Amino acid sequence: MxxxxxxxxxxxxxxxxxxxxxxxxxxxxxxxxxxxxxxxxxxxxxxxxxxxxxxxxxxxxxxxxxxxxxxxxxxxxxxxxxxxxYTGKSIRIGITGVPGAGKSTFIEAFGKYLCDQGFKVAVLAIDPSSSLSGGSILGDKTRMEELVRHENAFIRPSPSAGTLGGVHKKTRETMLLCEAAGYDVILIETVGVGQSETIVRGMVDFFMLLVLTGAGDELQGMKKGIMELADLLIVHKADGDNAKVAKKTVAEYEQILHFLQPASPGWTTKAMPVSSTEKMGIREVWEVIGSFKESLIDSGVYGERRQSQTKEWFHTMIMDRLMDEFYGTPDTKSQVKLLEKEILQGDLTVSNAVEHLFTNTKKT
Amino acid sequence: MxxxxxxxxxxxxxxxxxxxxxxxxxxxxxxxxxxxxxxxxxxxxxxxxxxxxxxxxxxxxxxxxxxxxxxxxxxxxxxxxxxxxYTGKSIRIGITGVPGAGKSTFIEAFGKYLCDQGFKVAVLAIDPSSSLSGGSILGDKTRMEELVRHENAFIRPSPSAGTLGGVHKKTRETMLLCEAAGYDVILIETVGVGQSETIVRGMVDFFMLLVLTGAGDELQGMKKGIMELADLLIVHKADGDNAKVAKKTVAEYEQILHFLQPASPGWTTKAMPVSSTEKMGIREVWEVIGSFKESLIDSGVYGERRQSQTKEWFHTMIMDRLMDEFYGTPDTKSQVKLLEKEILQGDLTVSNAVEHLFTNTKKT
The missing domain is CATH 1.20.5.170 (Single alpha-helices involved in coiled-coils or other helix-helix interfaces)
Structure with a gap:
């Protein structure tokens, strides 16, 4: 060459x-x-x-x-x-919400707002059921149409296959690459029904949750403890006739949040109404993120969290590797199944099963 | 012999x-x-x-x-x-609450009520800071004095040393021994501030949380997501002048619970006032547990949960063993520390560190 x-x-x-x-x-x-x-x-x-x-x-x-x-x-x-x-310079933002909360509409509006401000914005999705990777029931082809075409935006769906841990790893690494490529804001989208929110919370600085009006009913489909991961609660689709109800819902959520511990030490989780179609509240969301960053950098929490996130990622990967290697052999797999059966039948104590498993594995 | x-x-x-x-x-x-x-x-x-x-x-x-x-x-x-x-025949009940919620007073009153009904009751504690193992700030020597002396009661503090995982294992095994010894009710106490509630939730059928009046302030010391583990919320010390406030607190909690997913499928988590000193609500707690058990046995959830708890215990013990063996060698430990440092300094990617670690470990 x-x-x-x-x-x-x-x-x-x-x-x-x-x-x-x-x-x-x-x-x-x-x-x-x-x-x-x-x-x-x-x-x-x-x-x-x-x-x-x-x-x-x-x-x-x-x-x-x-x-x-x-x-x-x-x-x-x-x-x-x-x-x-060249990594680490972006603000990393996680976005979740129940299906129907309008995540892609919000990301389009929010992302476009940021791009228009001159920021480079990368949008990643962490799970296969996200709107980015086409998990939409409606198969809406127009989603994020405008954002996709913006020169400041980079959109990448989730890898379609693999374990949650694997997807997690790839999203983290993709995030780092995007940072090196000069993206100022990384938006990581996840669906608020599985395990992935906790994983996303573990890789972002700021986490927001999109909800709809009528808190009670709407929360039914939401995962336990998800509200306690959020730094900001967005009551979405606060437009038209819905605007008034949205205000009431915000107040209801504020009340619930009062009883919960904040997701980030020193930060009080807020709730606010947003309309992506009427572009209402979009700028305010960005302002909230700004004051969040400022306050957490001041207190040192921002940097500490990033360090502990990276450390935890390292140890999670070690654990995944150990588990993969252990369960990876067909012999161990079938042994575990067999022992599991004996345990559930009440024929074997868990400790004895583990002892047996490790004694046998060591010998082979 | x-x-x-x-x-x-x-x-x-x-x-x-x-x-x-x-x-x-x-x-x-x-x-x-x-x-x-x-x-x-x-x-x-x-x-x-x-x-x-x-x-x-x-x-x-x-x-x-x-x-x-x-x-x-x-x-x-x-x-x-x-x-x-001979194991498995008891009802396994977890009890948690913030310090000051009066866990030992409640356990004494509840345990005595059950013993007087002819049930054999075993009380175990899962963490060293629990009231059973003397973690009380006041060093209250009279705690559970009556229950201790009851012929139907068996009280065992938590092992004072060891990792959380180890204590977890021992508490599970102790529970099984107590069941074989004919105990009908196993009460497992834990302090509502650490990691142990999730672990206790993973070994019991029914989980209750003791709170005090004045929900908002009191919850501040409570761990995230703990409310969502509970099948029953007890607003404790609902006695004397406090009785009226307790009623209001119950209503407040009912409202919050409305927004949360129930801890057990098919069961609506309740809140109720209890006074251990005035023996008010004790019988009602037992009645709630009774209808819980009946309804969950009917739906099949009761048995399924036990099976999946045992399975999870098995796999957790396998993981613990793998981790112990891996981190157990001084060489690996120091290598991990070193790599961790390089990662945090931004000199090394997490994936490369893991690769390096496993390549080196395999060679030795």
Whole structure:
């Protein structure tokens, strides 16, 4: 590969298969990528393209991290390693809400508002049932149509397959890549019905929950404890005739919030009405986030939380790896099933089963 | 050892060290215990004593399970294995509340009420800060004085040392022993400020939360999401002048509960006023538990929950064991610390750190 080739490389060229010729850690120079199955570009060049804002390179890098091909994954990790010094500068925002709360409408309005202010906005989704990845019942093709076309926006649906832990990992890494690519605001969308809110809460600075008017009924479909994860409660669709009811709902939620512990130390979780169609409350949401950030940076909570989030991510990944390795062998799997059956029949104590399992596993 | 010795064995004799001469699983006959460092009784005899209601044998068996001596632990497990067919017949009740809510006063009143009805009641505590294990600020020596002396009651404080997971395991096993010893009601006490409520919720059928009047202020010290674990909310100390306020607090809580998902499928979490000193509401609590049990047995939730609790316990113990083994080596520990530092400094990606860790661990 010569320098001319290096200069030539464009987004179009890297869409083909990629190949790394090195796999050591921290070796960042002269790693070669196959280009169009023939030509190659280096990790250095690739990472520079991302930092300079090439969306195609960013998208390709995310695909590498999501890949199940070992070599691609490695290349992705090398890239991420290279880009690590450029990460961490965005505000990371989690958004959840029950189906029907209008998450995509809100994200479109909120994202567009931010883009128009000159911010670069990345929208990621963490679970396959999110509106981004087409989980909508209506299959609404117009969702986020405007935001998608905005030059300051980057939208990436969730990887469609894999365990929650895996998706979690990929979303975190995608977030870091987006930060290195200069995105100022990362919006991570999740559906408020599963396990993913806790995971998203564990990777964002600010978490907001979209609800509808008529608190009681609407909350029925909401996961336990989800309100206690939120830094902001948005009573959405506060438009037209609904505006008045929304105000009442806000007051009701304020009352409930009074009884709950705040999600972030030193911050009082607020509730406010928003209309995405009438563009009402959008600016206020951004202002709330601004004062949240300021106050938590002052108290030191902001930085501490990021550090402990990263630490926890590390230890969760260690645990996942241990579990994968343990349950990964067909022999262990069938043994566990067998022991589980004996336990449930009342034939075996749990302690004895574990003892048995580990004694046998050690021997093989 | 001869049969005469077997017949002789009494509670006093087994308080010394114990020794098992077998360690295989499921071998229950002819296992020998050293008695007073000389004489021995068999697991069979020991388990029969427990089933016949010997409190001293029960206490000793719990001590064996809690022991850090491998041989004692093994003997304890053999006993538990032997007693397994006799477990599961009690109603398992978790009790939590903020400090000052009057948990021990309530447990004394509630426990005594049950004992007087002819039920055998075991009271266990899951964490060292509980009132049972003397975590009281006042060091109140009169706590549960009456209940302690009741012939139908068995009270066992939490093991004072060990990890939460360890204490969890021991409390579960103690519960099973108590069931084999014929206890009809198991009350498991925990303090409403830590991680232990979730763990207790994971081992009981019914969970109740003690609160005080003046919901808002009082809840401040309460853990997030704890209300959503409860099947019953008791507004305690509803006596004298407080009775009226308690009624208002009950109404306030009912309103909050309306917005939360019930802790048990098909059951609506209730709030009610109770005075332990005036013995008001005690019978009603027991009636609520009765209708809870009936309704959940009818719907099948009762049995399903027990099964999934046991399964989860098994898998949690597997995970704990894996973690212990992994973090147990000093080499891994220091490596993790080192990598953690590099990650937090932004020098290393989490994925690369994990990769590095497992590659190195495998080699050693």
């Amino acid at each position: 010569d320098s001319q080739e290096n200069q030539q490389n464009s987004a179009m060229h890297v869409m083909g298969g990629l190949k790394s010729t090195h796999d050591g850690m921290g070796q960042t120079s002269r790693k070669q990528f196959r280009r169009s199955h023939k030509k190659e570009i280096s990790v250095d060049d690739f990472s520079r393209e991302i930092r300079q804002g090439s969306r195609l390179h960013l998208a390709k890098a995310i695909t590498l991290l999501e890949s199940t091909v070992l070599e691609d994954k490695r290349t992705g990790q090398q890239l991420l390693q290279e880009l690590l010094p | 001869d049969s005469q010795e077997n017949q002789q064995n009494s509670a006093m004799h087994v308080m010394g060290g114990l020794k098992s001469t077998h360690d295989g699983m499921g071998q229950t006959s002819r296992k020998q215990f050293r008695r007073s460092h000389k004489k021995e009784i068999s697991v069979d005899d020991f388990s029969r004593e427990i089933r016949q209601g010997s409190r001293l044998h029960l206490a000793k068996a719990i001590t064996l399970l809690e022991s850090t001596v491998l041989e004692d632990k093994r003997t304890g497990q053999q006993l538990l294995q032997e007693l397994l067919p």
